[in-house]
Amino acid sequence: MRAMNDPVIFDRAAVRRHRDRAAPLVHDVAPVLQEVADRLLDRLDDTTYRFAAALDIGGRGVVAPQLRARGIDSVVSCDLSPKMARVNGGTVLCADEEWLPFGPGTFDLVVANLSLHWVNDLPGALAQIRHALKPDGLFLASMPVLPTLADLRRALTEAECALTGGAAPRVSPFPDIRDCASLLQRAGFALPVADGETLTLAYRSAMGLLRDLRAAGETNALRLRSRQTPWPDLFPAALAGLMPGADDTPLSVPLRVAVMTGWAPAETQPQPLQPGAFSISLEDAIKKIE
Amino acid sequence: MTETAQPPLDPRLLSILVCPVTKGPLIYDREAGELISRQAGLAFPIRDGIPIMLPDEARAIDA
Numbered sequence: 001m002r003a004m005n006d007p008v009i010f011d012r013a014a015v016r017r018h019r020d021r022a023a024p025l026v027h028d029v030a031p032v033l034q035e036v037a038d039r040l041l042d043r044l045d046d047t048t049y050r051f052a053a054a055l056d057i058g059g060r061g062v063v064a065p066q067l068r069a070r071g072i073d074s075v076v077s078c079d080l081s082p083k084m085a086r087v088n089g090g091t092v093l094c095a096d097e098e099w100l101p102f103g104p105g106t107f108d109l110v111v112a113n114l115s116l117h118w119v120n121d122l123p124g125a126l127a128q129i130r131h132a133l134k135p136d137g138l139f140l141a142s143m144p145v146l147p148t149l150a151d152l153r154r155a156l157t158e159a160e161c162a163l164t165g166g167a168a169p170r171v172s173p174f175p176d177i178r179d180c181a182s183l184l185q186r187a188g189f190a191l192p193v194a195d196g197e198t199l200t201l202a203y204r205s206a207m208g209l210l211r212d213l214r215a216a217g218e219t220n221a222l223r224l225r226s227r228q229t230p231w232p233d234l235f236p237a238a239l240a241g242l243m244p245g246a247d248d249t250p251l252s253v254p255l256r257v258a259v260m261t262g263w264a265p266a267e268t269q270p271q272p273l274q275p276g277a278f279s280i281s282l283e284d285a286i287k288k289i290e
Numbered sequence: 291m292t293e294t295a296q297p298p299l300d301p302r303l304l305s306i307l308v309c310p311v312t313k314g315p316l317i318y319d320r321e322a323g324e325l326i327s328r329q330a331g332l333a334f335p336i337r338d339g340i341p342i343m344l345p346d347e348a349r350a351i352d353a
Contacts, residue, residue: 093307094341
């Protein structure tokens, strides 16, 4: 079904297992997910549009209750893991973002809070989301972007190189924020916007960061990850390298997130004029400014 | 094996779900607890009231 030259970066079965395993633990990281969700759903206050039918993709229990609290009648939650789907309460199903089971124009709002960065075919997933939206429906997504977890990636790579002379990828390759708006545009969304937001998490120990990644279901699901048990010294060495020098200085972990908005195209939206179809000359406009 | 009663599928879901592969219609088989896509020749299981709409988890059927 997938063309042979399509890149398959993530092991989706592993993503699913990690989310299954994280379902009973996810409340431990709910404050972080909630903070990002708050910033994302703030965008709903920028519009006077009343939404009636929303889809929550991979909301891990923090998005659906907020959508219901905002008075949206119908909220459907989906997740790649059925156990994680159940965390949302309400109407839930298990679905793959790359194979969305919804017909055209089913929703007027789709929200994906930190849930699209393990998708292989992101342009395909975005195109399916756009099709599932009614004309003039809104898509809101948050996605971790570089340099999120760059320090962890560097510490693991350096420690592994020192121990073994090579390194396997252990941290997901995140997109750059500049890619995000163009991804929306390529998927056919109108008025695409991607803003950057940064949350800084502080950890007393580097182990706490790994524990949170596990509780969020965010551990390594790269297809080319090493299947071997890591060297026993690897994580202690990498984590020691990650901590700042002074004894009680906490580990500061910036989480850089792209907050993305795009609208399903509709004729009622502002449309660009055809070249030559404007009614004011540029010369006159400049004169007015002067 | 005794038949265990399947929790009913949320009617809201029944009205919006389509086959993830063909985007065509699904038929709800209440007794088997499956959503059937004739076009794709796949039956998607419903487990504990949650439809599992993953092509990898679906059962192949004769179309």
